[in-house]
Amino acid sequence: MAERCDVLVIGAGPAGLAAAAAAAGQGVDVMLLDAQPRAGGQVWRHDIAHRAPRRARHALRRVAAVKRHFGIRVVDADASARMLRVEDALHAREFGWDRLILATGARELCLPFPGGTLPGVTGAGGLQALVKQGWPVSGKRVVVAGSGPLLLAAAASLRAHRARVLAIVEQAARHDVHAFARALWRWPDKLAQAVQLRARLLGVPIHYGAVVRAARGDGTLCGVEIDSAGVSVELACDHLAAGFGLVPDAGFGRLLGCELTAATQPAIRVDALQRTSVESVFAAGECCGIGGMDKARIEGAIAGHAAVGDESVARALFAARDRARRFADAVAHTFTLDPRTRTLADGETTVCRCEDVTLDALRAFHDARAAKLATRCGMGACQGRICGAALAELFGWSWHGHPRQPLFPARLASLADESLARRSCP
Amino acid sequence: MNGMVHLRIDDVAVEVAEGASVAAAIARVTPRFRLSRSGRPRGPLCGMGVCFECRVTIGGEAHALACMTPVREGMQVRTGG
Amino acid sequence: MPAYDLIVAGAGIVGAACALAAAEEGLRVAVVEPGPIGGGATAAGMGHLVAMDESPAEFALARYSLPWWEAWAEEAAAEFRRCGTLWVADDETGMVSLQARFARFAAADVACERLDAAALREAEPELAHDLAGGLRVPGDAVVYPPQVTRLMLDRVNARGGALLHRRKVVALENGGARLDDGTRLAGPVLVACGCDTPALLPELAIRPRRGHLVVTDRYPDWLHHQVVETGYAASAHGDADESVACNVQPRPGGQLLVGSSREYGRTGNAVSMSLLARMLRRCFRFLPGLARCKALRAWTGFRPATSDGLPCIGAVPSRRNVWVAAGHEGLGVTTAPGTARLFVDLLLGRAPRLDPAPYAPLRGMT
Numbered sequence: 001m002a003e004r005c006d007v008l009v010i011g012a013g014p015a016g017l018a019a020a021a022a023a024a025g026q027g028v029d030v031m032l033l034d035a036q037p038r039a040g041g042q043v044w045r046h047d048i049a050h051r052a053p054r055r056a057r058h059a060l061r062r063v064a065a066v067k068r069h070f071g072i073r074v075v076d077a078d079a080s081a082r083m084l085r086v087e088d089a090l091h092a093r094e095f096g097w098d099r100l101i102l103a104t105g106a107r108e109l110c111l112p113f114p115g116g117t118l119p120g121v122t123g124a125g126g127l128q129a130l131v132k133q134g135w136p137v138s139g140k141r142v143v144v145a146g147s148g149p150l151l152l153a154a155a156a157s158l159r160a161h162r163a164r165v166l167a168i169v170e171q172a173a174r175h176d177v178h179a180f181a182r183a184l185w186r187w188p189d190k191l192a193q194a195v196q197l198r199a200r201l202l203g204v205p206i207h208y209g210a211v212v213r214a215a216r217g218d219g220t221l222c223g224v225e226i227d228s229a230g231v232s233v234e235l236a237c238d239h240l241a242a243g244f245g246l247v248p249d250a251g252f253g254r255l256l257g258c259e260l261t262a263a264t265q266p267a268i269r270v271d272a273l274q275r276t277s278v279e280s281v282f283a284a285g286e287c288c289g290i291g292g293m294d295k296a297r298i299e300g301a302i303a304g305h306a307a308v309g310d311e312s313v314a315r316a317l318f319a320a321r322d323r324a325r326r327f328a329d330a331v332a333h334t335f336t337l338d339p340r341t342r343t344l345a346d347g348e349t350t351v352c353r354c355e356d357v358t359l360d361a362l363r364a365f366h367d368a369r370a371a372k373l374a375t376r377c378g379m380g381a382c383q384g385r386i387c388g389a390a391l392a393e394l395f396g397w398s399w400h401g402h403p404r405q406p407l408f409p410a411r412l413a414s415l416a417d418e419s420l421a422r423r424s425c426p
Numbered sequence: 427m428n429g430m431v432h433l434r435i436d437d438v439a440v441e442v443a444e445g446a447s448v449a450a451a452i453a454r455v456t457p458r459f460r461l462s463r464s465g466r467p468r469g470p471l472c473g474m475g476v477c478f479e480c481r482v483t484i485g486g487e488a489h490a491l492a493c494m495t496p497v498r499e500g501m502q503v504r505t506g507g
Numbered sequence: 508m509p510a511y512d513l514i515v516a517g518a519g520i521v522g523a524a525c526a527l528a529a530a531e532e533g534l535r536v537a538v539v540e541p542g543p544i545g546g547g548a549t550a551a552g553m554g555h556l557v558a559m560d561e562s563p564a565e566f567a568l569a570r571y572s573l574p575w576w577e578a579w580a581e582e583a584a585a586e587f588r589r590c591g592t593l594w595v596a597d598d599e600t601g602m603v604s605l606q607a608r609f610a611r612f613a614a615a616d617v618a619c620e621r622l623d624a625a626a627l628r629e630a631e632p633e634l635a636h637d638l639a640g641g642l643r644v645p646g647d648a649v650v651y652p653p654q655v656t657r658l659m660l661d662r663v664n665a666r667g668g669a670l671l672h673r674r675k676v677v678a679l680e681n682g683g684a685r686l687d688d689g690t691r692l693a694g695p696v697l698v699a700c701g702c703d704t705p706a707l708l709p710e711l712a713i714r715p716r717r718g719h720l721v722v723t724d725r726y727p728d729w730l731h732h733q734v735v736e737t738g739y740a741a742s743a744h745g746d747a748d749e750s751v752a753c754n755v756q757p758r759p760g761g762q763l764l765v766g767s768s769r770e771y772g773r774t775g776n777a778v779s780m781s782l783l784a785r786m787l788r789r790c791f792r793f794l795p796g797l798a799r800c801k802a803l804r805a806w807t808g809f810r811p812a813t814s815d816g817l818p819c820i821g822a823v824p825s826r827r828n829v830w831v832a833a834g835h836e837g838l839g840v841t842t843a844p845g846t847a848r849l850f851v852d853l854l855l856g857r858a859p860r861l862d863p864a865p866y867a868p869l870r871g872m873t
Contacts, residue, residue, distance in 0.1 A: 036494065046445070048445040107474070107476050110471060110477075117462070117466065117468060118467075119457035119458050119459070120469065121471070122469075122471055123471055123472050125472075125474075128473070130493060133447035133473075134442055134450035135447070135449060136450065220467070220469075353479060355463055356462050356463045356464045356466070370543035373543050373546055374653060379803075380463075381803055382476060385477065386476070404805060405780070409489070411798065412799075412801070415780070415783055415802055416791065416798065463725075488724070488726065488801075489801050
């Protein structure tokens with residue numbers, strides 16, 4: 001039997017927590033689901049060695065009474081039946097909703113470069129996430145590379161876990177980043193955060209206008225070559241944490257049939273009240289456009305209030321959301337990817353990590369479907385979540401056609417369950 | 427949350443803090459989690475359950491995500507699959 | 508107007524095989540394909556090379572075709588692997604069907620061996636322990652069809668053939684073809700458009716028959732043969748509007764392809780979770796451990812089906828210089844090489860080595 005609720009929130013990061021808190025405040029039956037074993041999403045990911053930030057603790061307290069199921073993966077969803085199938089470590093189970101709020105967040109954009117598949121090379125947020133769950137970095141030499149504010153946050157986390165951060169390699173030009181910093185007075189809380197972050201990174205050299213040329217190592221990472229404003233620099237290191245910004249995780253929205261934006265990295269399209277094109281389905285946070293934590297929290301609150309019919313409360317938050325979105329636009333503008341970041345890979349560089357497909361093997365094709373059929377690019381376990389985003393940047397390929405179940409790899413038993421079959425008879 | 431958990435990674439005994447991920451436990455033994463389709467070593471990339479590069483066998487379950495699985499006492503983990 | 512000895516509409520495996528056979532005869536060939544190479548039924552199926560014997564004519568075409576596949580065994584990109592087929596039965600009805608199949612194979616000199624329950628378990632330890640028996644056909648194999656199709660077209664190209672990619676034949680006229688960009692090509696036209704064939708040849712009753720497949724993560728050495736329940740076509744699929752049967756293939760990379768289902772009258776490509784669930788439960792009956800394997804994705808595809816289950820191969824009556832090779836349903840990969848030889852013999856006015864009558868395009872329709 002499916003467990004039913006009034007408002008089902010997918011994702012327990014800042015947006016999902018805000019949505020759940022806003023909806024639950026109205027006495028309706030709210031449920032919160034997340035793939036991670038603990039609440040917090042990525043930005044407030046539980047850190048086994050450090051206390052959660054104050055705002056995270058506050059957000060978690062506000063949903064203390066909300067029913068939740070964590071450590072689940074979504075298998076399938078049906079917007080017309082308003083049903084969702086998930087599996088946990090042992091079982092498949094179903095949840096029914098009256099209103100659904102998607103707060104599925106973002107993934108890192110991992111662009112291919114030579115040596116990028118060596119063990120020891122991770123995403124920037126990727127290493128930060130691993131470290132919070134106990135990955136040992138104490139005394140390890142780490143280079144943080146790619147683009148965006150996440151590099152500084154990741155470097156600060158790594159330092160807090162006693163890693164030796166050798167350098168931050170930022171592709172954006174120094175003058176762009178400095179112009180951005182000078183404009184931060186318009187967002188005083190952001191300015192305070194930036195100052196605090198820089199203090200935590202005192203002594204860490206930041207290379208602007210710089211990219212990773214190659215990760216080096218025989219079997220595991222031992223160093224990186226960076227191009228710092230035209231000068232080649234070799235650094236011996238144990239970890240390279242490289243992320244080129246974030247892309248919306250719109251896959252669940254796609255599965256439900258929600259309209260997406262036409263961007264290179266599509267997001268779930270929402271209206272002013274965070275409603276998607278599908279009846280009774282809302283979306284909030286990074287999955288409807290990358291914009292950071294403040295935007296996510298406000299959008300989550302708007303979605304939560306709107307979902308329970310509190311439109312006036314939701315509308316009162318529009319001004320704050322506009323302000324957060326302006327900040328997001330400034331960040332996006334500052335850290336726009338330089339064309340150089342799309343040409344780091346050479347012909348031998350692995351682009352599809354699941355099927356070991358190189359850049360050379362893909363060049364012969366003019367679209368994703370033809371390339372997939374011939375090379376199996378994007379058809380492995382990650383289902384194109386990594387290489388699809390990269391190829392959208394490199395070749396402008398639109399990656400996703402028709403959504404295919406399961407949304408995440410799932411036991412065949414979870415697809416074969418009878419109750420699911422009953423409800424989806426066409 | 428200050429307890430320690432004991433598990434075996436490829437028959438090597440490992441002790442990690444409660445709440446740690448299996449990925450963190452494996453990292454104490456080897457950076458190589460799995461072999462790619464053409465036999466090259468791989469380790470975690472995304473740390474959040476989307477890249478599937480950290481797949482290992484946990485308690486007999488093949489293709490389990492090490493970064494998404496919290497350690498439990500007595501766990502048996504196999505890498506290199 | 509550019510002239511060719513043969514214009515092939517459709518670069519699926521049947522069109523590509525026909526183009527290659529014609530090019531090998533020294534004909535000047537053009538292949539016209541609007542979508543990806545091998546992107547229709549060719550990509551949707553399993554790539555099982557199987558001595559299928561649901562009807563004498565089907566069996567004849569399969570046996571005629573299979574020897575040509577040996578030439579692809581050494582071509583790495585074809586991913587040819589001789590895994591053999593293991594037909595399995597779970598009850599007495601299945602055993603009767605298995606026995607009949609054995610008799611047909613023996614009479615046609617198809618190498619095979621009967622396995623009792625114990626031998627079955629030894630051959631495939633993951634099979635359910637209460638099955639009635641099996642029949643092993645060691646010569647059957649698998650390939651990766653979209654890639655084989657590309658390789659065939661490369662060979663056509665090497666022999667001077669032309670691939671008009673991202674062009675579509677929109678009309679058959681005056682002993683030639685008109686393309687979507689207005690280009691006219693002169694020469695005999697072979698329509699090999701699978702499910703889209705009736706768009707050019709409405710007189711042909713080829714209907715799309717939808718099927719589901721699931722692919723899993725890699726489980727090397729978990730399964731060794733393609734395991735097919737013996738009632739696959741006769742009792743399980745037959746003429747019913749909707750049916751399922753166990754058909755599981757170990758891919759060379761360790762993945763498992765899990766099928767199968769058949770439905771008429773479905774047009775969308777959305778996965779039917781109800782039919783998928785039925786199909787998987789049927790597979791668990793034979794391979795219970797599958798339930799724990801992880802599915803990466805499920806998809807649907809359309810097989811070009813005719814009412815008698817046989818393809819249409821030959822000249823289209825009442826049309827000048829128009830030929831067809833389509834309607835192979837789920838057996839187009841296996842039978843593409845034989846289809847190609849049969850077609851080329853007919854095109855060149857030679858006596859074919861296989862009786863073409865059962866595949867006559869308008870049989871039973873006039």
